[in-house]
Amino acid sequence: MQMPEPDHSVIDRRDAICRDLCNLIADHCVVDSVEGRRAYDADGLSAYRQLPLAVVLPETVEQIAAVMKYCHSEGIKVVPRGAGTSLSGGALPLADAILVGLGKFNRILDIDYANRCVVAQPGVTNLAITHAVEADGFYYAPDPSSQIACSVGGNVAENSGGVHCLKYGLTTNNLLGIELVTIEGEILRLGGKHLDAGDYDLMGVMTGSEGLLGVVSEVTLRILQKPATQRALLVGFDDTGSAAEAVGDVIAAGIIPAGMEMMDGLAINAAEDFAKAGYPRGAAALLIIELDGPEIEVNTLIDRVTRIMDTAGASSLKVSNSEEERNLFWAGRKSAFPAVGRISPDYLCMDGTIPRRRLPDMMVRMASLSQKYGLRVANVFHAGDGNLHPLILFDANEAGELQRAEDFGADILRACVEMGGVLTGEHGVGVEKRDLMSIQFTEDDLKQQQRLKCAFDADHLLNPGKVFPHLHRCAELGRLHVHRGKMPFPDLPRF
Amino acid sequence: MIKATGLEDAAAVIADAMAKQQHLNVQSMATKSALGRNVSYDSYLDVSAFRGIRDYQPDELVLTVRAGTPMHEVEAALACANQMLAFEAPDLHKLLGTQSAGTIGGVLATNASGPRRITAGAARDYLLGFDAISGRGERFKSGGKVMKNVTGYDLSKLICGSYGTLAVFDEITFKTLPRPETNISLLFGCKNMAAAVAKITSVFASPHEPNAAAILPGSMAASAGIDVPGAMLVIIRLEGIDVSVTDRALHLLSADPSGTEIDESSSSALWQRIRDVELLVNQPGDVWKLSCAPAAAPNIIGAVQDQFDITFFADWAGGLLWLAGPPGASFGTALRAALADNGSGYAQLVRDQANTKTVISPFQPLSSAHYALHKRVKAAFDPLSVLNLGRMHDGI
Numbered sequence: 001m002q003m004p005e006p007d008h009s010v011i012d013r014r015d016a017i018c019r020d021l022c023n024l025i026a027d028h029c030v031v032d033s034v035e036g037r038r039a040y041d042a043d044g045l046s047a048y049r050q051l052p053l054a055v056v057l058p059e060t061v062e063q064i065a066a067v068m069k070y071c072h073s074e075g076i077k078v079v080p081r082g083a084g085t086s087l088s089g090g091a092l093p094l095a096d097a098i099l100v101g102l103g104k105f106n107r108i109l110d111i112d113y114a115n116r117c118v119v120a121q122p123g124v125t126n127l128a129i130t131h132a133v134e135a136d137g138f139y140y141a142p143d144p145s146s147q148i149a150c151s152v153g154g155n156v157a158e159n160s161g162g163v164h165c166l167k168y169g170l171t172t173n174n175l176l177g178i179e180l181v182t183i184e185g186e187i188l189r190l191g192g193k194h195l196d197a198g199d200y201d202l203m204g205v206m207t208g209s210e211g212l213l214g215v216v217s218e219v220t221l222r223i224l225q226k227p228a229t230q231r232a233l234l235v236g237f238d239d240t241g242s243a244a245e246a247v248g249d250v251i252a253a254g255i256i257p258a259g260m261e262m263m264d265g266l267a268i269n270a271a272e273d274f275a276k277a278g279y280p281r282g283a284a285a286l287l288i289i290e291l292d293g294p295e296i297e298v299n300t301l302i303d304r305v306t307r308i309m310d311t312a313g314a315s316s317l318k319v320s321n322s323e324e325e326r327n328l329f330w331a332g333r334k335s336a337f338p339a340v341g342r343i344s345p346d347y348l349c350m351d352g353t354i355p356r357r358r359l360p361d362m363m364v365r366m367a368s369l370s371q372k373y374g375l376r377v378a379n380v381f382h383a384g385d386g387n388l389h390p391l392i393l394f395d396a397n398e399a400g401e402l403q404r405a406e407d408f409g410a411d412i413l414r415a416c417v418e419m420g421g422v423l424t425g426e427h428g429v430g431v432e433k434r435d436l437m438s439i440q441f442t443e444d445d446l447k448q449q450q451r452l453k454c455a456f457d458a459d460h461l462l463n464p465g466k467v468f469p470h471l472h473r474c475a476e477l478g479r480l481h482v483h484r485g486k487m488p489f490p491d492l493p494r495f
Numbered sequence: 496m497i498k499a500t501g502l503e504d505a506a507a508v509i510a511d512a513m514a515k516q517q518h519l520n521v522q523s524m525a526t527k528s529a530l531g532r533n534v535s536y537d538s539y540l541d542v543s544a545f546r547g548i549r550d551y552q553p554d555e556l557v558l559t560v561r562a563g564t565p566m567h568e569v570e571a572a573l574a575c576a577n578q579m580l581a582f583e584a585p586d587l588h589k590l591l592g593t594q595s596a597g598t599i600g601g602v603l604a605t606n607a608s609g610p611r612r613i614t615a616g617a618a619r620d621y622l623l624g625f626d627a628i629s630g631r632g633e634r635f636k637s638g639g640k641v642m643k644n645v646t647g648y649d650l651s652k653l654i655c656g657s658y659g660t661l662a663v664f665d666e667i668t669f670k671t672l673p674r675p676e677t678n679i680s681l682l683f684g685c686k687n688m689a690a691a692v693a694k695i696t697s698v699f700a701s702p703h704e705p706n707a708a709a710i711l712p713g714s715m716a717a718s719a720g721i722d723v724p725g726a727m728l729v730i731i732r733l734e735g736i737d738v739s740v741t742d743r744a745l746h747l748l749s750a751d752p753s754g755t756e757i758d759e760s761s762s763s764a765l766w767q768r769i770r771d772v773e774l775l776v777n778q779p780g781d782v783w784k785l786s787c788a789p790a791a792a793p794n795i796i797g798a799v800q801d802q803f804d805i806t807f808f809a810d811w812a813g814g815l816l817w818l819a820g821p822p823g824a825s826f827g828t829a830l831r832a833a834l835a836d837n838g839s840g841y842a843q844l845v846r847d848q849a850n851t852k853t854v855i856s857p858f859q860p861l862s863s864a865h866y867a868l869h870k871r872v873k874a875a876f877d878p879l880s881v882l883n884l885g886r887m888h889d890g891i
Contacts, residue, residue, distance in 0.1 A: 452876075
């Protein structure tokens with residue numbers, strides 16, 4: 001992975017820059033030492049590491065603004081970081097960039113039941129929002145699997161999902177307002193406790209922008225009343241095609257489960273070894289279908305889904321009859337990643353989305369790619385929305401295996417796009433999928449996205465080297481080709 | 496009037512306008528042209544030929560349709576598969592005095608969302624991807640045709656509610672959802688607006704899954720044929736499978752026996768009137784909509800009622816106020832002042848009876864920093880202001 005060539009004139013000024021930052025905010029908010037910076041040298045995509053130029057840990061929004069303003073005027077790059085759990089390298093440091101960590105922004109500012117929202121600082125963890133309101137019967141719906149550690153500011157940057165987003169949406173669908181700091185150091189509020197923008201939906205476009213447009217300094221999140229009942233079905237199938245069809249049948253019957261997960265044989269056995277969740281070891285595919293809502297509704301829908309599964313040819317079926325049992329069903333799925341970690345020294349977790357009807361084709365393709373690369377692949381899917389998480393097993397100590405695993409992963413993502421899907425469903429592009437963007441998008445598509453970037457950050461100082469394979473200067477992106485005539489108003493700034 | 500049959504046509508028209516330094520007013524059925532400021536333009540770009548359903552996979556919950564397709568065609572196709580666009584787009588043709596609900600592209604361009612907005616999301620939450628020509632005359636796409644996608648910037652959000660000022664879109668892909676099997680509504684009388692909002696808050700703090708909530712003054716409810724034992728009427732909608740809806744209604748009514756229940760046909764008819772703002776069609780004056788924090792609604796209404804003779808109702812649990820009041824700038828100014836005194840939100844002029852929009856901005860004015868950023872975003876897509884110049888703000 002080629003990162004942008006570091007600006008050595010900035011690296012050479014490192015000591016002076018650190019002194020400036022200490023003067024600007026406070027000594028204890030600047031991490032200067034090698035050991036201190038080492039803690040920030042990677043995020044959840046730990047195959048890539050880079051020591052940042054310096055780390056700042058501001059304590060107030062004014063301090064964020066001061067750092068941004070300073071970096072903007074000095075031409076220094078900035079990499080924002082929440083909890084550092086990104087799986088795509090969104091918070092990977094750069095040698096010539098200041099890493100701005102939001103870890104000290106860890107307070108919930110307002111719990112507002114009358115307006116059904118929570119205002120929080122960006123460093124608060126996802127799960128802490130639910131913990132703060134669950135005694136009163138509320139919760140925050142997006143539940144990425146890293147929810148115990150990941151921050152809500154990072155959730156906004158990545159537009160994080162989770163197993164329940166089939167019914168409850170991603171971060172973008174549960175976000176009411178943000179405060180952001182621009183690269184110029186301006187503090188802007190978008191949205192609030194009301195719904196919808198009434199102007200350009202800049203909050204919508206900030207969400208999932210992977211730290212390239214601004215630093216989120218506050219969030220207002222929608223909270224929901226907890227469903228009265230949650231029950232799950234554990235359904236085995238002898239072939240993945242029938243399992244995929246059964247998922248479609250549930251939706252065609254007008255039922256939107258809270259979650260609908262699928263695992264293949266390798267993942268089933270790895271998870272069962274690890275969690276002893278009672279998974280059917282002989283099955284080729286396993287579905288976990290969760291229904292939530294009023295008790296009578298859940299029980300009725302459980303009956304309907306059971307009939308659909310029988311008709312679809314399920315080889316085994318269990319329904320949870322207690323919270324312990326439901327949690328046990330999930331225990332295997334939730335431990336799928338560490339469980340796979342036990343059967344292989346290393347694994348790569350991929351994240352593409354396909355139209356669900358192409359799932360059988362994708363399984364065939366993965367099997368043939370697995371043979372081609374000589375590497376095993378275990379599959380867990382958010383089956384309801386077609387989001388795949390193939391886990392490619394490899395051993396980094398074997399020469400060339402990491403490269404083979406990465407090539408295998410890239411081929412899977414190419415197949416996703418070829419089948420009408422996309423490169424990433426919830427993990428983000430970051431550095432991991434950056435160089436594959438041109439598979440999904442034309443050069444014009446990518447240039448238009450970068451023009452939007454120019455509206456927020458004309459000097460490409462915010463998180464460069466992420467998302468876009470080629471960085472175009474904003475002046476170049478703004479050039480117009482006007483037919484049959486000269487460019488009008490040649491002096492107007494354009495980007 | 497220049498009629499385009501597809502994006503290549505539209506690109507040529509836009510390129511021509513760029514060369515001639517001209518501006519285009521982009522229209523299809525023109526049912527929403529009253530919304531927003533008057534556009535500065537040299538000619539119309541008619542995109543009504545962008546019509547038809549391209550792909551619909553009900554069990555994938557994905558619909559791809561051309562932007563100029565009339566809403567009634569989209570709704571008919573969805574009904575065949577017992578599905579819907581869950582954001583419940585309002586049909587404002589009676590309020591605006593136009594012929595029909597217009598096109599799906601118009602719904603998208605105005606981010607028009609109805610009563611289910613509070614629980615199911617807005618139009619912007621259901622747009623998965625699109626294919627468009629920018630004001631630079633270049634074709635680009637964003638998003639995709641799958642339900643879960645975070646690849647690149649989410650330009651779908653930006654395009655929704657941009658009133659055609661950034662791009663001309665053709666194919667748009669929406670997430671669809673199954674229609675609920677049934678719905679009923681519960682009616683509660685309350686002594687005033689504050690009590691009505693408190694009632695809604697208590698229902699939303701229960702696990703009985705209300706999916707829409709509105710507040711009507713007693714006189715307006717009476718004109719809709721509903722007797723109210725109080726000054727205000729709270730309407731709570733429950734949707735889902737029959738046994739669930741019945742059970743939830745039972746719980747809510749046993750917790751507050753003052754409530755009454757109306758059946759599916761009455762409930763559907765009432766919510767259609769709320770969604771389409773029919774309750775204000777015959778009121779004189781300008782009509783504004785306010786998006787505010789739901790709990791702020793009583794204070795906002797109180798402040799405005801102190802100054803003006805108004806007719807109003809609330810949707811979105813109090814978070815959307817529809818108000819008819821005297822024509823002219825002073826009413827809108829007072830609405831925005833009341834909003835500013837009570838937290839965040841925006842006020843938009845929807846029906847203008849006396850050229851009010853020439854004396855007050857129909858869109859909430861932007862701070863200088865927000866305006867500068869909006870201008871830069873506009874320039875990123877449409878640097879020469881070819882598309883719908885000035886529809887939203889000066890130069891935007």
